[in-house]
Amino acid sequence: MSSCSPRELPFRLEAVRLPRAALPQSGDFAFDSDAFAAVDMAVDEHGMIASLRPSASGAGEWIGYPSLIEPHTHIDKAFTRARAYNPSQSFEGAREAIERDRATHFTFADAHLRMYRALSLAYSHGVVAVRTHIDSQPDRLEPCWKVYEQLRREWAGRLHLQAVVSLGSAKLQGEHGELLGRLAADHGALIGPVFYFDEQLEANVERAFELGERYGVDLDVHVDENNRGHANGMKAILAHLERKPFRGRMNLSHLCNLSRCPPEEIDALAARAAALDLTVISLPVANLHLQERDALHTPQWRGITAINALRQAGVSVALGGDNSQDMFVPWGALDPLVVLREAMLAAHIAAPLGEAVAMVSSAPANILRLHDTTRLHVGQLADFTLFKSHDAYAALSGDFVERLTLRRGRVVARRVWES
Ligand SMILES: [Zn+2]
Numbered sequence: 001m002s003s004c005s006p007r008e009l010p011f012r013l014e015a016v017r018l019p020r021a022a023l024p025q026s027g028d029f030a031f032d033s034d035a036f037a038a039v040d041m042a043v044d045e046h047g048m049i050a051s052l053r054p055s056a057s058g059a060g061e062w063i064g065y066p067s068l069i070e071p072h073t074h075i076d077k078a079f080t081r082a083r084a085y086n087p088s089q090s091f092e093g094a095r096e097a098i099e100r101d102r103a104t105h106f107t108f109a110d111a112h113l114r115m116y117r118a119l120s121l122a123y124s125h126g127v128v129a130v131r132t133h134i135d136s137q138p139d140r141l142e143p144c145w146k147v148y149e150q151l152r153r154e155w156a157g158r159l160h161l162q163a164v165v166s167l168g169s170a171k172l173q174g175e176h177g178e179l180l181g182r183l184a185a186d187h188g189a190l191i192g193p194v195f196y197f198d199e200q201l202e203a204n205v206e207r208a209f210e211l212g213e214r215y216g217v218d219l220d221v222h223v224d225e226n227n228r229g230h231a232n233g234m235k236a237i238l239a240h241l242e243r244k245p246f247r248g249r250m251n252l253s254h255l256c257n258l259s260r261c262p263p264e265e266i267d268a269l270a271a272r273a274a275a276l277d278l279t280v281i282s283l284p285v286a287n288l289h290l291q292e293r294d295a296l297h298t299p300q301w302r303g304i305t306a307i308n309a310l311r312q313a314g315v316s317v318a319l320g321g322d323n324s325q326d327m328f329v330p331w332g333a334l335d336p337l338v339v340l341r342e343a344m345l346a347a348h349i350a351a352p353l354g355e356a357v358a359m360v361s362s363a364p365a366n367i368l369r370l371h372d373t374t375r376l377h378v379g380q381l382a383d384f385t386l387f388k389s390h391d392a393y394a395a396l397s398g399d400f401v402e403r404l405t406l407r408r409g410r411v412v413a414r415r416v417w418e419s
Contacts, residue, residue, distance in 0.1 A: 006043075006062075006386055009409050010050070013041045015060030017392065019354030021361055022066035022384070024377050029054050034392050035354025036063070043382040047409030052378055063395045065357060066374040067128045067383040068336040071364035072220075072253050072281045072320030074166070075118035075132045076111060076144040079325050086327040090293050091226075097327035098135075108143040115147050118324060119155055122334035124413035126385040126405045130159055130334075131220070131320075131368055133166035133192055136183070138176050140167075145183070158407070162189065162368055164220050169193035169204035172211060181215035191215075192253075194222040195233040205236045209246050218249040218369075220281070225254040227292050227301060230261045231269055238272050251367055253281045253320070255305040256291055266306045270313035279316045279367045282307055284343040286322035286329045307343070308350045318364035319343050336360035337385070341396045353392055382409035 004012055015038040023029055029037035038055040077098065084101035086093040122130055134144050145163075152161050165180045172180065172193055184191050193208050195201060212219045223233035234255060241250070252273075258266060273280070282305050291303025310317050321339045324332035340360050343349060349356050361374035373380060387395035388402040395403075405413040 006404060006406060007411055009043065009047060010045045011043055011409075013039075013043075013060065013062055013064075013386075015039070015055040015057045016041055016062040016064050016386070017059060018064045018376070019066070019357045019392070021355055021358035022064065022374065022376050024052075024375060027054070031354065033352065035352040036392050039064075041376075043409040047382050047407075049376055049378050049380050049382050052376060061388055063387045063389050063392050063400075065126070065337060065385040065387075066361045066376065068126045068360050068385070069318070069364035069368060069370070069374070070122050070127050070130045070321055070334055070336055071318045071367055072283060072322055073118070073122075073130060073132050073334060074134075074323045074326070074328075075115045075130070076134050076147075077323060077326040077328070078118040079114045080105070080327060081325045081330050084327045088293075089289070089330075091290055091328070092294075094327040101327070102140065106143060108147060111143050111147045112150065115144070115151055116154070118334055119151060119159055119161075121324075123155075123159055124405060125333070125335040125337070126383075126413075127334065127336060128160065128373065128383060129162070129365070129368055129370055131162040131164065131190075133164040133220075135167065136165040136180055137167045137171060141183070145187070149187070160368075160370060163187055164190040164192035166192045166194065166222070169195045169208060169221075170200055172204065172207050177207060177211050181211040181217070184217045185215040190218045190220045192220045192222065194225075195236075197224075197226070197229040197232045201233065201236050202240075205233075205240050209240060209244070212246060212248050216248070218251070219246075220251040220253060222254055223252050224257045225287075226257060227260070227294075227303065229257045230265075231255070231258040234258060234269060234273070237278075238269065238276065241276050241278075242272070249277070249279070249367075249369070251279045251281055254283055254287065255280055256287055256303050259304060259306045260301065261306075263309070266309045267313065270306065270310045270315055273310070274314040279318070280305060280310055281318045281320045281364070281367065282343065282347070283320050283322035284346050285331055285339060288342070288346055289329050289331065302346055304343075304347045307347045311351070316363050316366060317359060318367050319359045320364070337396055353396075381407075383407050
């Protein structure tokens with residue numbers, strides 16, 4: 001006998017509203033203007049989805065969201081904001097603050113506590129996979145890479161973890177680049193230089209691809225993350241790839257100043273990126289906080305890449321949270337649904353909410369090369385988020401009675417409004 005409560009297995013949900021991004025592509029679902037459909041779902045005693053069919057009974061009391069992916073964060077620095085205060089809140093101020101903080105605080109125990117907490121938060125928000133960048137300058141490999149290895153063991157079966165070696169691209173030259181190539185290959189990690197718009201740009205792009213090719217790892221780079229250039233890093237990457245194909249995958253993170261190019265140029269660059277199968281991870285919260293902060297005025301440019309044009313050209317775009325409560329970004333609790341809301345608002349994403357949610361579920365799953373479990377179907381584990389709320393937008397606005405994170409059909413996190 002199954003109950004109608006998602007608090008005990010087995011259970012049934014009547015007319016739960018689910019987004020198109022979470023449902024099988026085939027199926028006779030009737031979507032509303034937000035691209036949500038009412039669905040009757042049953043979850044069996046093993047926490048598997050036993051049935052999933054269009055509901056005849058209209059709207060029930062739950063709104064569902066699929067399992068979520070955090071494709072770009074920096075958990076090695078998470079939760080350092082108060083102790084590593086950045087008075088100017090600028091990039092430069094953040095760089096100085098991290099230097100000071102690293103010299104005085106970064107022990108294995110400190111890093112483990114913060115990185116573990118970051119993963120716990122992500123897990124509580126329904127995240128099933130996290131890709132984190134880890135600072136990897138010559139003198140900074142430890143303690144965070146050792147912590148990362150331990151975290152992979154501690155979270156095995158609950159969170160899939162991927163890491164990216166992160167550092168200024170010039171530091172990939174020479175022996176340290178080879179060392180990082182081996183490190184990435186050994187950890188199933190990626191190479192993730194930060195490209196700057198300078199006279200070394202082309203040489204640094206060349207070097208990153210050379211290492212990716214030699215060590216058989218993918219690249220996920222910070223590029224064009226400022227208000228000065230006009231997609232110069234992206235242009236260098238496109239030109240390189242059009243000359244010399246790369247066997248691995250290439251993801252462009254941030255890509256802020258693409259949106260400073262004229263519209264025709266954006267479309268042309270997006271088409272070239274699509275033809276090369278490049279993917280993009282946009283980090284709207286970090287961009288809103290950091291971009292144009294160096295000017296003493298209210299910013300007019302939002303700092304976010306041209307998400308709509310990229311998607312329209314066929315580029316897969318995912319959304320990430322980036323830094324969380326550190327010297328770079330004081331906001332963030334590793335909740336992709338909050339990031340989605342901010343992106344919808346700041347970037348005027350031209351898709352209904354029920355489709356846009358793919359940018360924090362199936363799109364990042366593909367970018368991370370994961371078997372995509374974000375679309376629910378019969379026989380799959382019941383991993384998803386439920387809001388007891390009257391509306392999909394209301395749920396993401398904080399207008400809900402209860403938020404449940406389910407893994408294998410069991411509630412693993414619960415936020416509740418005690419009225
Ligand atoms: Zn980042």
